[in-house]
Structures are given as structure tokens and as C-alpha cells.
Amino acid sequence: MSILIEDVLLGGRDTNVFIEGNIIAEIGRKQEADIVLDGRGKACIPGLINAHTHAAMTLFRGYADDLNLQEWLEGKIWPLETKLTAEDVFWGTKLACLEMIKGGTTTFNDMYFFMEEAARAVLEMGMRAVLSYGVIDLFDEGKAEKEIEATQDFIRSVEALKSSRINPALGPHAIYSVSRGTLESFKEMAMDRGFKVHIHLAETESEIKQSKEIYGRGPVRALEEMGLLGPWLVAAHSVWLADADVRLMGERGVSVVHNPTSNMKLAVGRAFPYKNMRAAGVNIALGTDGASSNNNLDMFEAMKLACLLQKFYTRDPTVLRAEEAVRMATGGGAAALGIAAGKIEEGKLADVALVSLRRPEMVPLFSLRSNIAYSANASAVDTVICDGKILMEDRRVDGEEEILRRAGEIARNVASR
Numbered sequence: 001m002s003i004l005i006e007d008v009l010l011g012g013r014d015t016n017v018f019i020e021g022n023i024i025a026e027i028g029r030k031q032e033a034d035i036v037l038d039g040r041g042k043a044c045i046p047g048l049i050n051a052h053t054h055a056a057m058t059l060f061r062g063y064a065d066d067l068n069l070q071e072w073l074e075g076k077i078w079p080l081e082t083k084l085t086a087e088d089v090f091w092g093t094k095l096a097c098l099e100m101i102k103g104g105t106t107t108f109n110d111m112y113f114f115m116e117e118a119a120r121a122v123l124e125m126g127m128r129a130v131l132s133y134g135v136i137d138l139f140d141e142g143k144a145e146k147e148i149e150a151t152q153d154f155i156r157s158v159e160a161l162k163s164s165r166i167n168p169a170l171g172p173h174a175i176y177s178v179s180r181g182t183l184e185s186f187k188e189m190a191m192d193r194g195f196k197v198h199i200h201l202a203e204t205e206s207e208i209k210q211s212k213e214i215y216g217r218g219p220v221r222a223l224e225e226m227g228l229l230g231p232w233l234v235a236a237h238s239v240w241l242a243d244a245d246v247r248l249m250g251e252r253g254v255s256v257v258h259n260p261t262s263n264m265k266l267a268v269g270r271a272f273p274y275k276n277m278r279a280a281g282v283n284i285a286l287g288t289d290g291a292s293s294n295n296n297l298d299m300f301e302a303m304k305l306a307c308l309l310q311k312f313y314t315r316d317p318t319v320l321r322a323e324e325a326v327r328m329a330t331g332g333g334a335a336a337l338g339i340a341a342g343k344i345e346e347g348k349l350a351d352v353a354l355v356s357l358r359r360p361e362m363v364p365l366f367s368l369r370s371n372i373a374y375s376a377n378a379s380a381v382d383t384v385i386c387d388g389k390i391l392m393e394d395r396r397v398d399g400e401e402e403i404l405r406r407a408g409e410i411a412r413n414v415a416s417r
């Protein structure tokens, strides 16, 4: 199977992108292909990478807003989550995939439960994903054992799928919800088998206090002591950090995922330490977080809010420029997740989005990266290709109506249980 994207804007000029199998095979030359896409009036960008989500939480979109974090989580979200079934997670994840595809996202890094169902949804939707079963043992030894088993079962189930689009990862929820024993056994699994470790880290000030109570030190120092800081670690949020923590994360090759919308909506009280992260050489990715703390999965909006939050918080309009936000949403995510995507380049995975330039908010086009980071939103995406397959063309995705109907029904049903 081959695809030629003809006369598309890439790197400041109109060119041709030739995809063979699941790889970007050649850029420049026009050539015969099974499918030819007209790229005129469109820009070719790497498929966006949403590096921190809880996809099935689309079912809770708009269900509990404008609450403080603890009330939101413990009073509203956790009680509903205990009532979720495997089928609910399947349809919630399908809805998330649909929304992400329609916004130019080709890969996401997900942590939730009933992850076998999430994997099935990803497989059907044609996206790429790193999936982890979210482990919460609440320092209970029996529960810890069960959670580690559930993680191993999930990894085996993903391996049985034999899909190169889905990678399993380890998902200890956070340092205040997972015991030392579990974290240490995950470190062993990460080292032995090359899994990524997806964790929430330093999201709130109270997490720092809890970590000090439990481990006698802040979360970064505690993870360092357990040997968990390393290139396998994908640390969502990473907001409440001392300068020395950030430097240590840089030295250890940790990746962080900034979630500006979620941080602002849940009022975490501080901005992601972007300047320090950059100075320390930390790889920075971008995410939306779950739809109940966002409330959408629009990576264009995430890029814009990441830039605006930094500028506002630091009183410096030169910090976090448009091209840096685009890099966080593409190459930064690919590096965090260890996948050969995030760039339109020969030999990379064919994960591509075509963004329409014939829209009012995209005219004039002095700077594509400015228009992408500041002007565009998800609806500017016209075509999405993942792993060499077309998932959306002219904004149409197969099976869209059924997903909207089923997910809507299920969400109402869950809320009334």
C-alpha cells in the first residue's frame, strides 16, 4: 500500500510526500501510488502526540466541573469510576480516539483501567498508543499484589495482539497512591523489559507534603532513591518542583508531560517550570489529561494554552515560543514514548496530519508555526494518516455516528447508576 500526498506545504514549500507501508519513504518526487491525496491548500504536519490522557474519561465530560480537586476526584469521579464496566471503557476510549483523530492526534499515552478494552478500541480506530493499567494500591500489601498481577495480565494481553501500534507501559498512578514495593518492582520490570513508566508527578502542593510524610522527601527525591528516575520515566504534570529536582530529572533523562489546561482548570496554583526544564535538558511533551479536567482532547488548544500560561505566569512574552509548543506536541512526545514519529522525515513512521490553510483563521500565512500554535484549533485538521493508513479524509471518520450515539448513551447510563 502506498500513498502520495501531492503538492502539500512542508518546510516552507510545496512538495510531495510518498508513504509506503507504514513509513514516510520519500519527500520531494511525484510518483505512482495506490492512493493520491491532493495536498493543495494544506500543510503537512506530524501527527500530534497527546502524551498524557485518561481516554475513557470522555464519558465524564462536563459531569463535574468547577469543583476543587479533592471534591472533584473523591466526591464525583471516583464514585462513578467504581461503577464503570469494560464496555463503558471501550466506548469511552472510542469516543476519545474519534475526538483525537479529528484533532490531528495520531498517538496517545493513556493510563486507566479495563485497558484490554482500551487496546481493542485503539486497534479498531487505527491509532497508535502507549497504554498502561493505572495502579493504585493505597499501601495495602494484598492490593499491591493484585495490582501488579493486573499489570502483568494487561501486558500479556497487549503482547498477544501482536500490533506494532500498541505498546504496553507501567502505570503507577502517583507516589501518594502507590507503595514503595510496587514502585520498586516496576523499576525492575522497566529495566528488564524496556517498558516506559507513566506516573503523575508533583501535580499539586499537597502531593509534595504527602510524599514528605510517607517517604521523608519530595516525590522526585523519593523516586530517585528507588532508582525510578531514568529515561523510561514519563512524568505527567511535574509542576511543583524545586530547581534541584528539575536538574536531577535532566541528568537522569526523564521525560515530562505538561498539561496546561488541566493544571489551570484544577487550579494547581503554580505554572510548569518550563524555563528550568529547558535549561536542564529535560525532554518535554504535551498532553490534555482526561476530558473531565480539560474538557476536550484538542492538542492545538493545549499548545496555545501552554504558551500563554508561561508568558502570563513569568511576565515574559518571549518564553515558550510557537515552534517550541509545536515541538512539545510532536517530537517531544515521540521522544518521551520512544516511537519513531513526531517528524515528517524519510524513514519515520507515516503518522501525518494535513491541516487546511483555506480557513479564515489560517489566512494570511506569515508563519505556519504561529498559525498552528496560536490560530488553529482541532477543526482545521482535514486528513489524518496513522501507520500509513488514512483514518480521516475531508474530516470524515468511519463509524463516527455510532460512536457518538453509543458513547452518549453510555455516559448518561453511567451517571444514573
Ligand SMILES: [Zn+2]
Pocket: 052, 053, 054, 200, 236, 289, 290
Ligand atoms: Zn492525569
